[in-house]
Amino acid sequence: MIRVTIKLSGLLRNQYKSTPSAKGEEAQLKTGSTVTDLLTQYGIGPKKAHMIMVNRQKAELTTTLRDGDEVSILPLAGGG
């Protein structure tokens, strides 16, 4: 098993408020799990994850997670 931190931003945070908080929550996954596996665990469809960051670097749905990783799922950006 590995433990990762997941942070949801924007509407994802509202839609999945009962799960991870905006400041992050620890999740447990099987060793070798990917970002998709993590999202599936929270019931988040892959299309909702416009931008995926792992340890402050851009990542993909297929990125394999490691113990201690911090995963952020972000929506589209604007300005202002």
Next chain:
Amino acid sequence: MNGWMGTILRIELTSGVISKEVLDPELARDYVGGRGLAVKILLDELKMQCDPLGPENMLIFINGPLTVTGALCTGRYAVVTKSPLTGTVCSSNSGGYFPAAFKTAGYDAIIFSGKAEKPVYLWIDDDHVELRDASNIWGGDTRATYDIIRKETHKEARVACIGPAGENLVRYAAIINDASRAAARSGVGAVMGSKNLKAVAVRGTKGVKVADPEELLRSTIIADHVKKADLGIAFGEFGTPLFVDIMNANNIMPTKNFQEGFFEEGDEINGAEIIDRTLVRSKACYGCALNCGRNTRLPKDAKYQGRGDGPEYETCFSLGSNICVGDLEALTKMNYLCNEMGMDTMDAGTTLGTLMELYEKGLVKDEDMGFPLPWGDADNAIKLLTMIARNEGFGREAAMGGKYLADKYGAPEVFMGSKGQGFAGYHPRAMVGQGLLYATSPEGGNHTTGNTIQPEINGIPGPMDPLTSEGKAEMVISRQDETAFIEACGVCVFPYMLMEEGTEIIAEFYSAVVGVEHTEDDVRKIGERIFNLERLFNHGLGFTRQDDTLPERMTREPHTDGIGEGNVVPLEEMLDRYYKLRGWSGEGVPTDEKLKELGIL
């Protein structure tokens, strides 16, 4: 006229003469409204070399042909003048309800010139226009001014006014309307203060004619999807502070006076925190589908107290990450203070950022200011903001802005801005197109003459590497031209810049309102004309390539840990291509050929 009210109001403050004139339809066709039409008026009438804070400068309040029509987000107006902060032409715009009142009173623009002998305010009740004594409200904050003027005039009056900062000629003083919205940037409030003009109060009851109401309605229904799209909903839910997370994740949230692009305490000052801790309700401007405004209140047990609007994302950056304040309540208090005093939160923050770095370097000392000012010192930042607005002690120096301070204290390299105006909250080292945009903006470091988030960060319409120069000159030109047109229409840029087909939609709106078919290319061409006209204005004042600069921190100091680590902005390379594509000389001057093509010459 369809779209336009057809009347320009002129207020000569020295003599007190008020006159009305007919809007020239040809000028309206070529320059539309907002910053476009206003810059044309300035170029034709202003003594270019005038002191921005002298009576010769002109101050133009202007809406656009789409203001108060059925198009999307139509409650905007612009204030256009020669800036005391940058010395260039500037356009600062705002939403709320004042813009709609001003248009429905029957005017496309109000042009102020001269200087009143004593403080006055302008009261417009449809056709009735008069200057009134403002001695009793001079010195008052913007909330008190708003309340008193509404009592003196009409309970439905909408008010735009300055606070103590504008009266005291703070170089980044704002004009605050509806007690909380701001035409914030470039020191437009100081120009108003220099004219002894405390406020403009308006009640408007007229309608706006549009050529094809049915077509306008159809376009509105098509555009309505923006409201229902995730980003549109998120705007209403979280407001612009939503973007703290995204800017931080992309390493573009300017931190510690742009030394870094990631703020460790970002989670403390983001949209979710505002909802959890301070939000009373979200707020919309006139005719808006997004509701991005934040009406907030500080908790009763908090160290700082108050109620008001804000913060926006830009303030989360400027008075938050930029000066290392991760305390949402302190940041919100600073925002309230800027609103009440009538001051731009962005240049207030970049000025404080400059000062904190000067302090860190030992170039500004405790004895200069009367107190220490280390990174993150919210208490002394709050103290200094009040001193700036009130013209007290060291506040008099800080009121001149970050560039002035950096020059005076011997470290010009620590001012993070362009043409004297502080940057917005997007670190160009990890989105270099934004760097080109800052450098070439007619009014220096701002984000409202274009914004490169959509292409560089969202990858819309297609993938674009934010770290390289590839495709950036073309992209920046297109963003600048599109934004110039959108702003000239008197609408909010948000929905149009967020929709992939935003330019097509605004062209449809514009065609339906004015009754003349315009394609996307047509409106881009108008935007290009406006942008070139601004360039021509600045060139007349001596601005050339040597002013299209970025601090060495952007072009030489490598970016810090995270996305884009080690990157710098390849400015000169981008500028060469940008000028070429613009049809400007290598020195950045519009050629006669280009000006003829655009119908300017």
